[in-house]
Amino acid sequence: MNFEEDFENIKTMYNVKITGVGSYIPSTVIKNKDFLNHKFFTPSEVEYDSDQEEIIQKFKDITGIEERRYVDKSKTTSDIAAIAGQKAISHAGIDPETLDYIIVAHNYGDVKHETQQSDMVPNIGARVKSILKIKNPNCVAYDLIFGCPGWIQACIHAKSFINSGIAKRVLVIGAETLSRVVDPHDRDSMIYADGAGATILEATDDSSGILTHKSASHTYKESKYIFFNKSYSPDQHDERGYIKMHGRRIYNFALTEVPKAMKACFDESKEDINNLKRIFIHQANEKMDEAIIKGFFKLYDKKVPEGVMPMSISKLGNSSVATIPTLFNLYMNGDYGEPLQKGDIVMFASIGAGMNVNAITYRS
Template sequence: MNVYSRITGTGSYLPEKVLSNQDLEKMVETSDQWIQERTGIRKRHIAEAEQTTCDLAEQAARRALEAAGKTPEDLDLIIVATTTPDKIFPSTACLLQQRLGNHGCPAFDIQAVCTGFVYAMDVANKFIRTGAARTALVVGAETLSRIVDWTDRGTCILFGDGSGAVVLEASEEPGILSTHLHADGAYEELLHVPGGVSRGFEVAVETGADPRFMQMKGNEVFKMAVNTLGRIVDETLAANQMKKSDIDWLVPHQANIRIIKATARKLSMDMDNVVVTVHEHGNTSAASVPLALDTAVRDGRIKRGETLLLEAFGGGFTWGSILLKY
């Protein structure tokens, strides 16, 4: 008997504080029209000073557990995808486990930046397919506002905070059909935070930029993302001997509306079948795919039995996709 992993519950959370494009106009030289035309973003949510990534993760996790009809004690595995952990250690997954009141199941973080949730889903899927777990909680959560330079108009317009989560359970019915993960560290400096534990957070960087904050070469990242996501669409369809028309919904990483539209064109897919939430929260890195998924599940767009393609591209570079029956 084949064992599959199926999504049985979704949840998400956005901090209450909103930073609109109009607010940004007062902070840097930009405009609402310019931001919307180039990114599709209207606003982003910002965690309060006392709110941590774990706080956001807990909210999304509890909503996903409730939707799945599960308690924290039912969990055999907890994975948190984040690039903005609460502490250097222990992992945010361990902190979340403590909050939820689960004791004993494996809990760990995955760091693949914007592709983190896709990576985490792949790992959880393999735990379930091999019998190592029956019920897994997978969370993508970020407080990117902590690593954004709010004087850099090239990056500060793009990013926000948020979280999304799913509960995966073992099932005899097909759920996740295939996963495809990739990385290429050769492009490290196109999108990165220069500082770190080993290199030091206060070291002077050759460019003179603050090592605590994200740096991005936007045009190069955009081109790589469009080309790479186009290839992974082909790879995913070929691996499953599927046609473009077999996909009911595209649930993409919410980074930029132009990248999303380019991927939709690759699938010959009408934008009505693409879940777009980037206008509501900007790029929330590992949180963006589960945020979009939960939004479309809860508003009734995505229905049981439909075929979904999830995909993401992030710093590293990392990229990946998941094909699943919801």
């Protein structure tokens, strides 16, 4: 038997399925009208001519966001990650001491209220494990920083560990408190939100679970499409860095690269595109997500099926790595109608800083 055959046998030795879901949605609601007293500036530190109501209405028309959630002053990324993780553990009905890995996807670590520095030592995974009071030293906790696609990439890590036989049960969390790293004088600050979503992935001997996955890192020209930089306000002179992005470049990149990655992932599964029931895509921008899905189905000469893409962005905003697991948790709780049934085919897909793109084809 050659290497390729051996590798295929290893890959199919175990299926890897989601057995538990959980999320933390902060209680503090920030509506669009709450930004009416903000002064927005261009990257050249010039105040926009449009009045605030016009800016906010255009923002809503493009992104679909009406409100977002922020954590309260006492909580950090590791806190809300642990809450979501505990809910996923409880939903799966497992003993947390039996976890082999805890993987926490985030990008900015613990940024405490009214501070300017991220705290990432010890890592967020270690903090989550400590908060959950897991004693087992063989449960390895680590972080994954991969932009908004971090939760999907962490699920791919989990699948690799389980397929290799070194793990049977993994807790994967996506958590972020973007409200702590936004520039209040940047229009894009209205996009971002806080939240956490978690999943338990386990080995299974049935036909459900992750069927295929694809990942790519486009860094030659695209690595600085999302970056850190000073405030756009000419009156703010501190050295603090804020999350920034080249929105139009990201939009054009996403419409080209994400549908291709999704198609490559789905085609490898050998499933019929007509059987694809739902797509859980990163909640980045409503218009962009709609265009991505339209581009994906166009590659199959199909129109977008009605209801194929549930969306949470209008009420929850963009919480980066947390958007997909949070949306999936809400969906499985019945917030979007009937939850998935046994055998349903779905996809997860994301794009984010790096620029990174990934997708998973999954049978429920």
